[in-house]
Every structure is written in structure tokens, then in C-alpha cells.
Amino acid sequence: MKYLLSIFFIFQLSCTNKIQPKLENNVAPEIEAKHIAENLTLHQKIVELNKSMLEYMKTGQPLYSKSDVDKCSEILESYIAEISKSKSKEEAMNMVKSTVLKLNYLNNNAKSELIETEERERIADIIISATHKKGYNSMDEDITGNWREW
Known part of the structure; x- marks a missing residue:
């Protein structure tokens, strides 16, 4: 029992x-x-980038504003949404080009202070990761290099 x-x-x-x-x-x-x-989402990466840029504003005297940081995030969020709907590598590369050119313009208006080394690495990672998830490129392929000024 x-x-x-x-x-x-x-x-x-x-x-x-x-x-x-x-x-x-x-x-x-x-x-x-x-x-x-392992799968920090692209959105989370953008949030972290945004936080980092805003934190620097507290300690440094950058020539960019919160509005510039928000615009950078908007450009990247829009890019992610567009890439997820892309149907071909050619279409995606046109989106990459458009996104990089928008970021160039934004950074130039901030006297090239908005996107510095750390931000460049993070932004490139976001752009490359989004197209990699669609199978258009490898993670070690810099697809931003043809148009990037930052």
C-alpha cells in the first residue's frame, strides 16, 4: 500500500x-x-541605438537634437517594415540605398555628429541584419558601403 x-x-x-x-x-x-x-529584434536594436544617442546628449554637447535621434529611428523602423515586404534582392537593395541616403542627409544636417563610429556600426548591423533575414546577403557583407557617407 x-x-x-x-x-x-x-x-x-x-x-x-x-x-x-x-x-x-x-x-x-x-x-x-x-x-x-540570441534574437534581439531589430526593433529592440533601434530602441537601444536611440537610448545611446540620447544618453550622449546628456554628457556631450552634440550638434544634433532629440528630433534628429527620433528621425533616425523613424527611418530605420520604416526600412524594417519595407524590407519585410520585399520580394527580391534588387528591390531590397533599392530600399537600402534609399535608407542610407536619408541617413546621410540627416547626419549631414547634424554636422556629421549624429552617426559616429558606434552608431555607424549599430545602424549598419540593423540594415544588414534585416536583409540577411530575407536571405539577400551574408552578415559580413556591407551592403551600405556604396552610398554611406557616415
């Missing part, structure tokens, strides 16, 4: 969250956390 009760007790515990980790979206928490960490 004790044996049956022990088996029943163990069975009940195994069916609760006390032994098995809670599954959200049918994925174990450690797998979900790894997935989230």
Missing part, C-alpha cells in the same frame, strides 16, 4: 510545476530565454 501511495504521490508531483518547469508557449523557460537573448 505504501508503495502505491508513493508512486501516486510522485506521479502527482511530476504533473505539477513543482518538479517540471513551467512552460510558456510550450517552450521550457531556459530555451525561451536563450531564444530571446
Whole structure:
């Protein structure tokens, strides 16, 4: 009898969250956390870029404004939305060119202070990652180089 009760007790515990980790979206928490960490979304990368630019404004005396930072984010968000709908590499490269030219104009209006080394790397990563996700290029291919002035 004790044996049956022990088996029943163990069975009940195994069916609760006390032994098995809670599954959200049918994925174990450690797998979900790894997935989230590895797949920082492009939108999140833009948010981080925006925060970084605004933080610099607090300590430095840049020639750009919050409006410039917001415009940069808008350009990148628009690019991501457009690329996700693209049907060909040629169409995507036209979107890359248009986006880079808009960023050139914005940066030139800020006396080339808006997009410095760190920002350049982040922006290029966002642009390249978006087209890479569509299968148009490799991650080590700088598709912005033909038009980029920053």
C-alpha cells in the first residue's frame, strides 16, 4: 500500500510545476530565454541605438537634437517594415540605398555628429541584419558601403 501511495504521490508531483518547469508557449523557460537573448529584434536594436544617442546628449554637447535621434529611428523602423515586404534582392537593395541616403542627409544636417563610429556600426548591423533575414546577403557583407557617407 505504501508503495502505491508513493508512486501516486510522485506521479502527482511530476504533473505539477513543482518538479517540471513551467512552460510558456510550450517552450521550457531556459530555451525561451536563450531564444530571446540570441534574437534581439531589430526593433529592440533601434530602441537601444536611440537610448545611446540620447544618453550622449546628456554628457556631450552634440550638434544634433532629440528630433534628429527620433528621425533616425523613424527611418530605420520604416526600412524594417519595407524590407519585410520585399520580394527580391534588387528591390531590397533599392530600399537600402534609399535608407542610407536619408541617413546621410540627416547626419549631414547634424554636422556629421549624429552617426559616429558606434552608431555607424549599430545602424549598419540593423540594415544588414534585416536583409540577411530575407536571405539577400551574408552578415559580413556591407551592403551600405556604396552610398554611406557616415
